[in-house]
Amino acid sequence: xxxxxxxxxxxxxxxxxxxxxxxxxxxxxxxxxxxxVHFPVGLGGLGAARAVQQEVDEALAAAGAPDNxxxxxxxxxxxxxxxxxxxxxxxxxxxxxxxxxGEEVWCQLFSxxxxxxxxxxxxxxxxxxxxxxxxxxxxxxxxxxxxARWAILVARTDPDVPKHAGLTYFVCDMTAxxxxxxxxxxITGEAEFNEVFLTDVRIPDSYRLGxxxxxxxxxxxxxxxxxxxxxxxxxxxxAGMIGxxxxxWRAHPxxxxxxxxxxxxxxxxEAEALRLAGVRLRQQLAAGSPGPEGxxxxxxxxxxxxxxxxxxxxxxxxxxxxxxDWTMRRPELVDFTGRxxxxxxxxxxxxxxxxxxxxxxxxxxxxxxxxxxxxxRVDKDVPWKDLPR
Amino acid sequence: MNLLYSDVETDLRASVADLLxxxxxxxxxxxxxxxxxxxxVPEELGGQGASYRETAVVAEExxxxxSPVPFLTSAVMATAALTHLVDDPRARDLLQRLASGSATxxxxxxxxxxDSWPDGSGLVQSVAGALTADVLLVPIEGRLHxxxxxxxxxxxxxxxxxxxxxxxxxxxxSPTTALSGPGDAAxxxxxxxxxxxxxxxQVGIATWxxxxxxxxxxDRHQFGRPLGSFQALKHRVADLWQSLVLARATARxxxxxxxxxxxxxxxxxxxxSFCSPVAVRAAEESLQLHGGIGxxxxxxxxxxLKRAKANEIALGTPARHRATLAPLVDLPGPVGAFSGAPxxxxxxx
Numbered sequence: 112x113x114x115x116x117x118x119x120x121x122x123x124x125x126x127x128x129x130x131x132x133x134x135x136x137x138x139x140x141x142x143x144x145x146x147x148v149h150f151p152v153g154l155g156g157l158g159a160a161r162a163v164q165q166e167v168d169e170a171l172a173a174a175g176a177p178d179n180x181x182x183x184x185x186x187x188x189x190x191x192x193x194x195x196x197x198x199x200x201x202x203x204x205x206x207x208x209x210x211x212x213g214e215e216v217w218c219q220l221f222s223x224x225x226x227x228x229x230x231x232x233x234x235x236x237x238x239x240x241x242x243x244x245x246x247x248x249x250x251x252x253x254x255x256x257x258x259a260r261w262a263i264l265v266a267r268t269d270p271d272v273p274k275h276a277g278l279t280y281f282v283c284d285m286t287a288x289x290x291x292x293x294x295x296x297x298i299t300g301e302a303e304f305n306e307v308f309l310t311d312v313r314i315p316d317s318y319r320l321g322x323x324x325x326x327x328x329x330x331x332x333x334x335x336x337x338x339x340x341x342x343x344x345x346x347x348x349x350a351g352m353i354g355x356x357x358x359x360w361r362a363h364p365x366x367x368x369x370x371x372x373x374x375x376x377x378x379x380x381e382a383e384a385l386r387l388a389g390v391r392l393r394q395q396l397a398a399g400s401p402g403p404e405g406x407x408x409x410x411x412x413x414x415x416x417x418x419x420x421x422x423x424x425x426x427x428x429x430x431x432x433x434x435x436d437w438t439m440r441r442p443e444l445v446d447f448t449g450r451x452x453x454x455x456x457x458x459x460x461x462x463x464x465x466x467x468x469x470x471x472x473x474x475x476x477x478x479x480x481x482x483x484x485x486x487x488r489v490d491k492d493v494p495w496k497d498l499p500r
Numbered sequence: 501m502n503l504l505y506s507d508v509e510t511d512l513r514a515s516v517a518d519l520l521x522x523x524x525x526x527x528x529x530x531x532x533x534x535x536x537x538x539x540x541v542p543e544e545l546g547g548q549g550a551s552y553r554e555t556a557v558v559a560e561e562x563x564x565x566x567s568p569v570p571f572l573t574s575a576v577m578a579t580a581a582l583t584h585l586v587d588d589p590r591a592r593d594l595l596q597r598l599a600s601g602s603a604t605x606x607x608x609x610x611x612x613x614x615d616s617w618p619d620g621s622g623l624v625q626s627v628a629g630a631l632t633a634d635v636l637l638v639p640i641e642g643r644l645h646x647x648x649x650x651x652x653x654x655x656x657x658x659x660x661x662x663x664x665x666x667x668x669x670x671x672x673x674s675p676t677t678a679l680s681g682p683g684d685a686a687x688x689x690x691x692x693x694x695x696x697x698x699x700x701x702q703v704g705i706a707t708w709x710x711x712x713x714x715x716x717x718x719d720r721h722q723f724g725r726p727l728g729s730f731q732a733l734k735h736r737v738a739d740l741w742q743s744l745v746l747a748r749a750t751a752r753x754x755x756x757x758x759x760x761x762x763x764x765x766x767x768x769x770x771x772x773s774f775c776s777p778v779a780v781r782a783a784e785e786s787l788q789l790h791g792g793i794g795x796x797x798x799x800x801x802x803x804x805l806k807r808a809k810a811n812e813i814a815l816g817t818p819a820r821h822r823a824t825l826a827p828l829v830d831l832p833g834p835v836g837a838f839s840g841a842p843x844x845x846x847x848x849x
Contacts, residue, residue: 349829360831367834376822376831377773384774387749391503398504407745476741477734481714484729 115163118143119170128176137179137212140171146179146211147188150196154207162397179213182444186255187217191263193336194280198320198329203282206261218259220250220283220307221330225500228471230265231274231327232490232498235309237266237281244268244281244319246289246312252465256292256305257441259285263333264314265326270496277495278326282318289313299457300437303445346386352419352455353382355448359423366428375426378419385411403480406472413463416447420456427452501762503752509557512536516558520565528569531558532601537575540759541583545592546599552693556700556755563704563779566803568663570604572694572701573629578605580693581637584686585644588679594635594646606633606649607690608669614691614816615824620645623670628814630654630667638671644683645676661810663803692768695815696754699771703751705808706744706775706782712801713737713786716793733789740782747778766828773821779808 122143126136140146141155148163150156157163172178181188187210195203195210209215226233235248246266256262262283269277283290289312294302321329349357360367360375385408392404424431435451447458463469477483490498505513519530531537539554541547548554555576562571579598582605585591597603606629609617618624620638630636631654636647653670679686714737717728727733750771757767783805787794794801812818826833 357829357831364832364835367832369834372826372831372833373819373822376825377818379829379831380770380773380822380825381746383770384746384750387503387753387770388746390501391749391752394502394504404745407742410739410742411746470735473735473738474731476738477728481734481737481741483714483717483734483737484726486731487729 113163113166115145115148115157115159115167116170118145118157119167119174123171123174123176128174133177134212134214136177138208140176141208141211145171147192150207154196154204155211179211184210184213184216186219187211187213187215187261190219190333190336191217191261194263194320194329194333195282197332198280200317202317203320206282210261215260216255216258218253218255218262218285218307219333220253220256220262220264220309222252223249224251228468230330231278232495232500233265233267233278234500235264235266236270237268237279237314239268239316240313242316243313244279244316246281246283246309246314248309250307250309251295251304253292253305253307254303254445256285256307257294258443261285262307263320265330267495268323268326271494272324273492274490274495274498275327276324278330279323280320280326280329281314282320283309283312283314284318287312287314294439294441296439297457298460299454300434301440301442303442346389348383348386349379350386351382352416352448352459353379355455356419356423356426359426359452363426366426371422371426374422378415378422381411381415382419385415403476406467406476406480409467410469410472410476413459413469416459416462420452420459423452424456501753501756503749503756505557505752506553509554512539512554513557513561516561517564520561520567527567528604529601531569531571537571537601538579538599541579541595541599545583545586546596551755552697552758553752553755556697556751556758559697559700560704560707560751563701563807564708566663566705566708566800566807568665570606570629570632572664572698573606574598574604574633576697577607577690577694578629578633578637581607581644581686581690584689585679585681585683588681590646590677591679591681603634604629604632605635605637606630607687608636608638608647608671609687609691611664611666611810611814612816614695614820617687617691620669621672623668623672625668626657626666627669628664628666630669631656631665636669636671638669638676639683639687640676640678642683643678644681644686645671645678647671647674647676651675659810661806663807664810691815692764693758695772695821696758696764696768698811698815699747699751699754699768699775702775702779702808702811703744703748705804705811706740706747706779709779709782709786709801709804709808710737710740710744713740713789716790720791727789736785736789740785743778743781747775750774766825769816769821769824769828772816773818773825776808776812776818780805780812783808 122140126139144152144157145167146155148157148159149161151158192210195206223233237244237246262285264281264283265278267277268279289310291308293306295304295306296302389408434453478485516536523530535548536558538547539550540552543549582591582595598605608620608624608627610626611628620640633649636649636652638645638647651674655668657666657668659666717733718726720727754767754771757764787801787805793799
């Protein structure tokens, strides 16, 4: 029996999932090194291969153990944790346990109204004041900010150097004075994201991750892990948006036309091709040769979900003219395939913008995969304060 | 379901690519010499005892070189048909001759056949591989018949794709030998195997078009800059690369499904309907991005465009494969006929 198996058995013996309190169980699982096995011993892991995690997860799920509801705390797990692990001090490493158990939700304060694709141009200022930094600025597209205890934050500490060089990475206490979270209502009617206004927020220097001025490099760790997280696990045929649309088709024989039929089948084939490419990508990752295919997946996913959801609204004809609810909701979890067809259509429009626009992805593919010349960088050697804004 | 290339497959690709790159004549005997023509044929029938996965890798390379060899028609399709009828010693004997490389055969159906094909008792048009085949496999009244091509009337036609030249075949009046066993099922097996392997050939064509276009965009300068520095062009080749990532996954899946027999009909029609448009678009984009150079006879690009476009029709168009998929994936079409007539308003008296 593997070490992980033995530890799972020991955990289950000491904490019967049927009688243990959920949080108590999750803390015990973390302390047993079974939270994220590829993390070091003492920080919720075993220093084991990532592949061992699936074995642990399946064994615990089979025993009826509670999980940490990973979808609810995706930013903490996928982005904050790897960065804290890579750059954090021993004191900062103490944040990892409540992060993993979900006791403390994390959010990400990166994008700004003036810095989207060009994230390194961000303008939120952090000024040194004794042992603290004083932060002022505006962040946007922040999911979970209204539930979050902590944030990862990138701010400008030196405006006199070119944009990439003047950034520093912090952990921000979302309950600190001066943090103002306001809902950002979207075209769907709901407010899944927030705007976060920071006004003279004091952050102790001990909450800094990495060196002063090294924030861009630290942020790369965060963003790289976001892409790894997108890989996910194997999905079944007809999972996701294609499954929803196929069910709509099956439910409405009277609305079918020959032209719509061929369009739907073409989309079904595309969904299957994307699924197979995902299977192949995971096989490459498992074989230790991560290909650049991740960008192909993201690009394909956005195109397909938009085409499918648009098809569905049109196919629904008179029902496509109706919408379920324009009330401003505050969803805790976002489900791209949830609610009605109109919602799905509108929400899918964001898929080609969030997490790297399709245009930026095409640049990345053209330059890093195909080796074509990079876009001209007119701002490369200009102090940030002199850039036109 | 492993969709990656194994080390053995990667080595095989390299040796086939070396062979095709170094020689422009006698390609077929050279391929036979390395055994590339009989990879998936069992050893007891004189083949290499590998699988369709390896055969598909060879097809990719043949696509990358638009090689004019009877690989698809004899090594894949005729072989698949005969394998289906292997209980007949005459089928087994011919199969062994194909595997040894001493003969090639062609199935006498139009290259465009997928869900139906004409009875071979009359003239059959647009048959691929017949011009060079030693033996013709002719479906007549539910049986597959062997006809030495010397005994048949094989008339070359001016083909859209000269790298896979077609012929009109007439065996009426020729002596034929009927093989025992289900001839229609044998033809069906040949078409499915052919369509599945053809998807890999399309991937090979698209790969060449993309690679060649990217190299051109790096090399060619206009307005004092490499063409590849213009974002409008970068994005077009990025999209092409993205489609090719997906196409490759479907083609590997189809080759695997032909090997294991799992999910074969869906895997083959998904791969055919996806890879064909990708190859055609790759060739068309390649032509456009090469500018005037791509319109010239001397540039090799037109061979790829013609092969890709002909392949789109071969063994079922994308739309036909989608129609095949509909019942297999439980997506039925309209109930009754859709008239398409404009609505007639109800007149209230």
